[in-house]
Amino acid sequence: MTATALIWFRDDLRLRDNPALQAALDADLAPLPVYIHAPHEDGTWAPGAASDAWRHRALHALDADLRERGSRLHVFAGDSLAVLQSIADATGAAAVFWNRRHEPAIDARDTRIRRALRSAGLRAEAWNGSLLFEPWQVETRGGEPFRVFTPFWNAAQRAWNPRAPRPAPDTLPPAAALRGETTIDALALQPTRGWDAGFWQRWTPGERGADAALRAFIADGLQDYSAGRDLPAASLTSRLSPHLHFGEISPWRIVAELAAAGAPEERSAYVRQLAWREFAQHVLHHFPHTTDANFNLRFNDFPWAAADPQLLQAWQRGRTGVPLVDAGMRELWATGWMHNRVRMVAASFLSKHLRMHWLHGARWFWDTLVDADLANNTLGWQWVAGTGVDAAPYFRIFNPVLQARKFDPQGEYIVRWIPELRGLAPGARHAPWLATGAGRAATGDYPASPIVDLAEARTAALAALNPGSRS
Numbered sequence: 001m002t003a004t005a006l007i008w009f010r011d012d013l014r015l016r017d018n019p020a021l022q023a024a025l026d027a028d029l030a031p032l033p034v035y036i037h038a039p040h041e042d043g044t045w046a047p048g049a050a051s052d053a054w055r056h057r058a059l060h061a062l063d064a065d066l067r068e069r070g071s072r073l074h075v076f077a078g079d080s081l082a083v084l085q086s087i088a089d090a091t092g093a094a095a096v097f098w099n100r101r102h103e104p105a106i107d108a109r110d111t112r113i114r115r116a117l118r119s120a121g122l123r124a125e126a127w128n129g130s131l132l133f134e135p136w137q138v139e140t141r142g143g144e145p146f147r148v149f150t151p152f153w154n155a156a157q158r159a160w161n162p163r164a165p166r167p168a169p170d171t172l173p174p175a176a177a178l179r180g181e182t183t184i185d186a187l188a189l190q191p192t193r194g195w196d197a198g199f200w201q202r203w204t205p206g207e208r209g210a211d212a213a214l215r216a217f218i219a220d221g222l223q224d225y226s227a228g229r230d231l232p233a234a235s236l237t238s239r240l241s242p243h244l245h246f247g248e249i250s251p252w253r254i255v256a257e258l259a260a261a262g263a264p265e266e267r268s269a270y271v272r273q274l275a276w277r278e279f280a281q282h283v284l285h286h287f288p289h290t291t292d293a294n295f296n297l298r299f300n301d302f303p304w305a306a307a308d309p310q311l312l313q314a315w316q317r318g319r320t321g322v323p324l325v326d327a328g329m330r331e332l333w334a335t336g337w338m339h340n341r342v343r344m345v346a347a348s349f350l351s352k353h354l355r356m357h358w359l360h361g362a363r364w365f366w367d368t369l370v371d372a373d374l375a376n377n378t379l380g381w382q383w384v385a386g387t388g389v390d391a392a393p394y395f396r397i398f399n400p401v402l403q404a405r406k407f408d409p410q411g412e413y414i415v416r417w418i419p420e421l422r423g424l425a426p427g428a429r430h431a432p433w434l435a436t437g438a439g440r441a442a443t444g445d446y447p448a449s450p451i452v453d454l455a456e457a458r459t460a461a462l463a464a465l466n467p468g469s470r471s
């Protein structure tokens with residue numbers, strides 16, 4: 001190998017099936033792994049605290065995997081273009097390769113960087129490392145972006161073109177220390193107050209953690225995925241979301257491993273969920289303003305309630321008095337993750353029963369989820385709030401008690417996160433304010449009733465949607 005290619009790692013923290021890394025090896029260029037900490041370049045959606053905590057560990061894991069192969073991660077902080085140019089000058093690199101990210105601010109930055117590097121005579125190229133399809137690859141017959149999931153997925157299936165995942169390289173060339181390098185620890189990504197301490201019994205950031213999660217899912221979850229994925233008390237979903245967000249596993253590799261696992265119907269159900277992730281990226285790419293603005297303009301005049309700090313805090317802390325909502329919000333705080341069904345119920349409660357703008361919830365999730373992902377989070381919140389593409393209509397308001405009865409019939413999930421309710425009979429855990437007797441007395445300082453009357457709040461939300469229907 002002669003010339004060097006900088007491999008600019010971002011949200012693709014893996015060595016297996018990494019197209020940018022592979023392209024350097026295929027071109028007989030010596031890969032020099034680089035990570036640049038530049039949260040100021042993420043615009044108004046710089047990573048939140050839980051993402052930083054995850055990234056700290058994921059970077060260490062990547063560095064360890066590189067060291068096993070004779071290389072290591074060269075870490076910098078600052079302006080990405082300036083850092084890349086200075087490393088290229090110092091090493092005489094011929095190329096800079098990376099895998100794409102589609103967040104609007106990053107996309108614009110990367111375009112600027114590619115132009116600048118190319119005009120400086122470098123080969124600057126980006127690959128698709130994170131998606132089954134690039135966001136622009138699937139379009140309507142009229143060449144328009146999709147706004148509805150099912151036709152998007154139908155078109156995506158017609159364009160289905162799996163690529164065989166590539167293995168990680170066995171060895172990589174060593175590189176000397178570079179001027180201006182810092183360390184992962186010096187980036188200070190770990191929370192100072194240690195609120196994340198409980199996360200790491202459940203999560204192992206990095207490529208090995210992703211691999212273990214996939215194996216565990218294939219062994220224990222896949223067979224029951226379609227029936228079990230809505231049950232928050234069961235562990236039947238893959239929990240791959242943070243690993244996918246940080247690019248610790250490639251979606252094509254997941255598809256390939258599932259294909260080898262049998263269970264074709266369950267596999268299809270799972271791949272359909274992966275396709276929601278693709279759809280979210282498609283929507284973000286074509287409608288980048290939706291990170292902060294309603295997709296459906298009708299909601300620009302919607303009378304959201306003022307964000308009462310006490311009500312917002314009760315929601316954030318899991319003290320609304322509505323058990324399924326509170327269990328989810330406590331799971332989020334304790335583990336950095338929340339089950340999808342409960343995300344929908346908790347988001348609906350905030351945007352409909354409390355009638356707060358969905359951005360208040362999206363921002364909280366952004367800061368506290370280890371899988372915080374601008375495309376998925378935006379789509380999820382706008383879907384629930386009824387303001388987005390292919391959204392649940394606003395008038396469909398999740399009833400958090402009925403949802404709990406249906407998806408957590410024994411209240412197992414509820415008492416896992418709200419131990420105050422353990423003394424109640426299983427059937428009473430969904431709406432403790434209706435319970436009587438000794439169990440009720442033992443619910444400690446759990447709110448005696450919901451912070452809003454559920455029926456009245458529902459009526460008020462519907463009236464806000466259709467002011468004429470109030471009379």
Ligand code: FAD
Nearest residue numbers: 237238239240241273274276277340371372373376377380
């Ligand atoms: P599985 O059921 O195992 O699904 C496999 C993968 O498919 C997931 O890892 C994820 O990448 C993708 N996926 C599944 N469901 C969805 C979906 N509805 N939309 C998009 N992709 C999906 N997901 C995030 O990754 N990051 C977020 O910030 C995020 N915010 C959300 C906010 C709200 C209000 C809602 C309702 C959903 C949000 N989701 C988000 C989607 C979903 O809740 C999570 O992807 C899922 O719970 C992750 O768990 P899992 O990996 O076990 O999922």
